[in-house]
Amino acid sequence: MASSHIHVLGLDDKNLATLRKLPGADPYRFHGLLTRAELQDAETPVPALLERAERVLARAEAEPDAIVGYWDFPVSLMVPLLCARHGLRGPDLEAVLKCEHKYWSRLEQREVMDEVPWFALVDPDEENTVPDDIPFPVWLKPVKSYASQLALRAADRKEFDAALARIRDEAGAIGDRLADVLDLVPLPEQIEAAGPRACLAEEELSGAQATVEGYSQGGRVTVYGVVDSVPYPGKSSFLRYQYPSSLPAHLVRQLEDVTKRVISRFGLDDATFCVEYFCLPEKGRFSLLEINPRHSQSHAELFELVDGIANHHCMIRLALGENPQLPFRQGRFEVAAKWFLRRFTDGTVTARAGDAEIAELEADLDGVRVRPLVDAGTRLSEAPHTHDSYSYELAHLYIGAHDEQELRRKYDQCVSALGFHVEEVP
The missing domain is CATH 3.30.1490 (Dna Ligase; domain 1)
Known part of the structure; x- marks a missing residue:
């Protein structure tokens, strides 16, 4: 079987492992196209990044069969530019810009929906x-x-x-x-x-937060899942992403319908997407927060644990012009979550569990993967890609369970076993 050479902008070890587990992945040859650090270095202009990417592609062993990416800006905008240059399937640049540019996006949303803040x-x-x-x-x-x-x-x-x-x-x-x-x-x-x-x-919007994930191929928009985004109590930063959504079925259908309408309006095609909402289930109301012209790599393990295949499958199949359909509820667990272990003030990490202890924890708890983000001696505010405007991330915990009670119990066990200690910064 001939190999398909797939170049992934910002390919990292975690997502490479997920990509290699996709069904039918044996003939896929995944190649990293620039590092995440290179791509998200705000000092490097996009034209310079494109030139670097072209140099890498020129040295490649074979012509690319697909160029993809699962990160936010500038990756989401480089994908359509590089695909167009190499005659590959990919979304239209203008459609992606309409999603990415927050003001342009709001103006377009207003043309096809009432739920605009x-x-x-x-x-x-x-x-x-x-x-x-x-x-x-x-x-x-x-x-x-x-x-x-x-x-x-x-x-x-x-x-x-x-x-x-x-x-x-x-x-x-x-x-x-x-x-x-x-x-x-x-x-x-x-x-x-x-x-x-x-x-x-x-x-400011309020209510339960949820993300609708899907893809568009040949002008047909498909939704394959809705994921809850649960914040820390009284905070704007997320505690966990949880799949499947706990929202009422009728509200999920409404979210799916308006998502299809909006994606069609934007002209986004040959692309995955995730659309974020605030919902008031008791009132049957919702408001659209943001449209992302890519799927969420943070949700990959959740779909794998519950449905049986990671959502990266859709990205790869779309880029190759193949059927991107995901299975439904064919995974090992009924519910899954990505938990964010955070701290809300700066400090220096003085201790955490070592690699051997983490491996033992994962062996003891079925359906658990632990990814620490900072090591002992790290100043939280200096760690790259680990903080938003109000918090600092210590670890990501990916957990599958048969019910929510088991999900929470496994999370508590992980937090205790990780043993993070952080010293306040004067």
């Missing part, structure tokens, strides 16, 4: 930019960010000004990278006038 464009370089009708509290975000970085909550005008000042100081590199890509497509007048460094103010 209050929002307003804000120029961080202008004085007195607070809209008159602003419904505090709000969230302030650059029109492009990733991993919840620089997503800041403001309860009043003072906090709004402070958040805007921080974004003004820290978001320049992201804006520059976005500008590199915006220059490649014809922009609507409103988007061109906004510029790449604008911010979006949005009303």
